[in-house]
Amino acid sequence: MHTIDWLLISLPLIGLLFVAVYTRSYMKGVADFLSGGRMAGRYLLAVAKGEQGAGAVVFVGTFEMISRSGFVLSWWTWLSIPIMLIVTISGWVIYRFRETRALTLAQFFEIRYSKRFRLFTGFLGFAAGMANFGIIPVVGARFMTYFLGLPQTVNMFGWQIATHIPLMALLLIISLSLTLSGGLITLMVTNCIEGMVTMVIFVIVIAFLMTMFSWGEVSQVLENRPAGESLLNPFDSFAIKDFNLWFMLMIIFGMIYRTMAWQNQGAYSTAAVTAHESRMGGIMANWKGLGNGAVITLLAVCAMTFLAHPDFTAASAVAKAEIARIGDPTMQSQMSVPIAIVYMLPEGIKGLLCIVLLMGIFGGDGTHLLSWGSLFIQDVILPLRKKPFAPNDHIRLLRWSMVGVALFAFCFGCMFKQTEYVMMWFAVTEALYVGGAGIAIVGGLYWKKGTTAGAWAGLLTGFTFVSSGIIARQIWGDAFPLNGMQISFFGSILACVVYGAVSLLTCREDFNMDRMLHRGQYAVASEKKFETRSEKRVTWGKLIGLDEHFTSGDKWLAGGIFVWSMIWFIVFVVGTAWNLIAPWPVAVWSHFWHIVGIGIPVFFAAATAIWFTWGGIRDMKLFFSRLRQERVDVLDNGMVVNHHNVSDH
Numbered sequence: 001m002h003t004i005d006w007l008l009i010s011l012p013l014i015g016l017l018f019v020a021v022y023t024r025s026y027m028k029g030v031a032d033f034l035s036g037g038r039m040a041g042r043y044l045l046a047v048a049k050g051e052q053g054a055g056a057v058v059f060v061g062t063f064e065m066i067s068r069s070g071f072v073l074s075w076w077t078w079l080s081i082p083i084m085l086i087v088t089i090s091g092w093v094i095y096r097f098r099e100t101r102a103l104t105l106a107q108f109f110e111i112r113y114s115k116r117f118r119l120f121t122g123f124l125g126f127a128a129g130m131a132n133f134g135i136i137p138v139v140g141a142r143f144m145t146y147f148l149g150l151p152q153t154v155n156m157f158g159w160q161i162a163t164h165i166p167l168m169a170l171l172l173i174i175s176l177s178l179t180l181s182g183g184l185i186t187l188m189v190t191n192c193i194e195g196m197v198t199m200v201i202f203v204i205v206i207a208f209l210m211t212m213f214s215w216g217e218v219s220q221v222l223e224n225r226p227a228g229e230s231l232l233n234p235f236d237s238f239a240i241k242d243f244n245l246w247f248m249l250m251i252i253f254g255m256i257y258r259t260m261a262w263q264n265q266g267a268y269s270t271a272a273v274t275a276h277e278s279r280m281g282g283i284m285a286n287w288k289g290l291g292n293g294a295v296i297t298l299l300a301v302c303a304m305t306f307l308a309h310p311d312f313t314a315a316s317a318v319a320k321a322e323i324a325r326i327g328d329p330t331m332q333s334q335m336s337v338p339i340a341i342v343y344m345l346p347e348g349i350k351g352l353l354c355i356v357l358l359m360g361i362f363g364g365d366g367t368h369l370l371s372w373g374s375l376f377i378q379d380v381i382l383p384l385r386k387k388p389f390a391p392n393d394h395i396r397l398l399r400w401s402m403v404g405v406a407l408f409a410f411c412f413g414c415m416f417k418q419t420e421y422v423m424m425w426f427a428v429t430e431a432l433y434v435g436g437a438g439i440a441i442v443g444g445l446y447w448k449k450g451t452t453a454g455a456w457a458g459l460l461t462g463f464t465f466v467s468s469g470i471i472a473r474q475i476w477g478d479a480f481p482l483n484g485m486q487i488s489f490f491g492s493i494l495a496c497v498v499y500g501a502v503s504l505l506t507c508r509e510d511f512n513m514d515r516m517l518h519r520g521q522y523a524v525a526s527e528k529k530f531e532t533r534s535e536k537r538v539t540w541g542k543l544i545g546l547d548e549h550f551t552s553g554d555k556w557l558a559g560g561i562f563v564w565s566m567i568w569f570i571v572f573v574v575g576t577a578w579n580l581i582a583p584w585p586v587a588v589w590s591h592f593w594h595i596v597g598i599g600i601p602v603f604f605a606a607a608t609a610i611w612f613t614w615g616g617i618r619d620m621k622l623f624f625s626r627l628r629q630e631r632v633d634v635l636d637n638g639m640v641v642n643h644h645n646v647s648d649h
Contacts, residue, residue: 046612083252119383125263439458
């Protein structure tokens with residue numbers, strides 16, 4: 001790292017410190033700390049929540065997938081387009097959950113089912129989340145150790161220890177400080193600012209990469225693959241073992257089934273000013289996502305080219321030697337692309353990318369700390385009390401819980417030996433909870449005959465199946481017939497069947513859904529002033545979930561993303577039929593991905609950098625204005641009495 005790179009890194013850190021101090025004064029109560037006072041608009045939600053996807057661990061996990069599957073997963077992803085569009089535009093799960101006014105998912109479980117169910121799901125979700133989060137700080141710190149060009153070991157108090165350990169501690173301390181300052185208010189604002197800066201930096205990095213590497217060089221490397229393992233032709237990729245068509249089909253199912261079940265971003269689900277703004281935040285995130293992957297994809301394929309193409313043999317020699325010095329095969333594979341990036345980027349550009357990685361670490365780790373720390377207090381400790389905490393005591397306890405989560409993550413990272421791909425580890429640990437909790441959420445929000453007995457039966461069935469499968473994988477390894485994704489899938493299906501059957505057998509009275517969702521006579525008066533309604537009733541959009549809350553502008557945004565995505569679904573259908581009849585040569589696939597996989601995402605990266613920067617600034621102004629006018633309800637703290645929020649009485 002050059003001096004100019006270190007100077008570039010220091011500027012945003014100073015800015016984040018200023019924002020943390022400024023936003024702290026707006027935090028007045030528990031709902032502010034946990035949910036930003038429920039005052040966030042669509043752009044603020046989309047940009048801030050998306051910053052969690054810019055962390056170093058996400059880069060590492062995505063690099064692993066691209067280096068093994070290239071562009072073929074992008075093709076199979078288009079299978080999900082019709083379903084996921086309807087899910088997003090209709091606000092599947094998210095819309096109704098926001099209507100419950102619950103601060104956490106397990107609070108909803110107590111409203112819908114029982115306190116014991118809340119306690120069990122709270123503890124199970126917390127335990128699974130801690131295991132899932134445990135590898136994130138250490139993977140990020142290890143990546144940054146190589147990226148910053150730091151020595152692999154340092155001498156501390158006479159002990160020789162790995163450099164990534166004290167670096168992990170430093171990064172966690174910064175993330176924790178931001179989180180403790182003002183809770184979600186601070187995190188949303190800092191993450192939104194980070195997201196806007198990141199979008200601009202992405203455009204600069206993309207411009208540099210496109211001048212340094214030609215597509216001919218990149219394509220030559222991607223084409224050089226054995227039969228059945230193509231990185232360009234999805235119909236010649238079925239020999240790829242890990243990230244293939246079946247992997248994507250399981251992901252598609254999980255994207256629907258696990259909506260909101262995994263609570264690493266749970267606070268954002270409760271932060272919208274209205275349920276409709278929450279839904280629009282998801283739609284805007286889809287627009288923003290059209291350009292998000294451009295820089296990660298470009299970095300991955302350019303790094304692969306840097307290491308493998310003869311034009312870069314001399315320049316990449318040092319990088320190859322550095323990779324070869326890593327003794328652990330798993331770590332060597334995981335760090336190959338990051339190390340290549342370190343040596344192929346010049347000063348200045350490296351500093352800009354480092355800003356993105358560090359801000360992504362702070363945003364992602366901070367969100368995890370808030371989510372898992374608050375889940376333990378809200379869904380394990382709070383339900384055991386007969387009286388609520390005083391607001392200041394409640395917030396103090398939340399902060400100490402987040403300190404505990406950070407300490408656990410540090411200790412876990414020091415001791416953990418990674419043997420799985422990052423994405424596979426995420427899938428396995430999430431399935432421990434989501435396998436059974438997914439149907440309890442969907443059934444609880446949409447089915448009035450769902451019962452507490454059904455929820456218990458479904459949850460325990462999913463957990464038992466998934467945990468047994470994980471143990472079996474540890475004992476028999478690849479000899480066990482199901483991999484991690486299949487274990488998660490079949491566990492979820494079994495949980496759904498059991499939930500439905502037991503609920504039908506035990507339902508004695510339909511649940512009052514209107515009261516839980518604050519509809520009709522139970523509507524919350526303070527939220528009506530934020531509602532927007534179309535002058536004409538929507539008819540053409542009913543199929544995809546448009547309702548009376550969609551204004552003309554909202555219809556254009558939702559309809560635009562629907563039409564754009566359906567175009568690519570048609571491309572998928574036509575392309576699949578064409579290749580089954582007359583397969584495209586690899587040269588055609590190369591040109592196709594040059595335009596579709598690189599060119600179009602780069603255009604959207606530039607366009608959304610302008611669009612969402614404007615929207616983010618606008619929403620932050622509105623956010624602070626609403627917070628200044630907010631009247632704090634001390635009873636809005638997550639406690640439930642007789643299946644209703646205390647604040648509703």
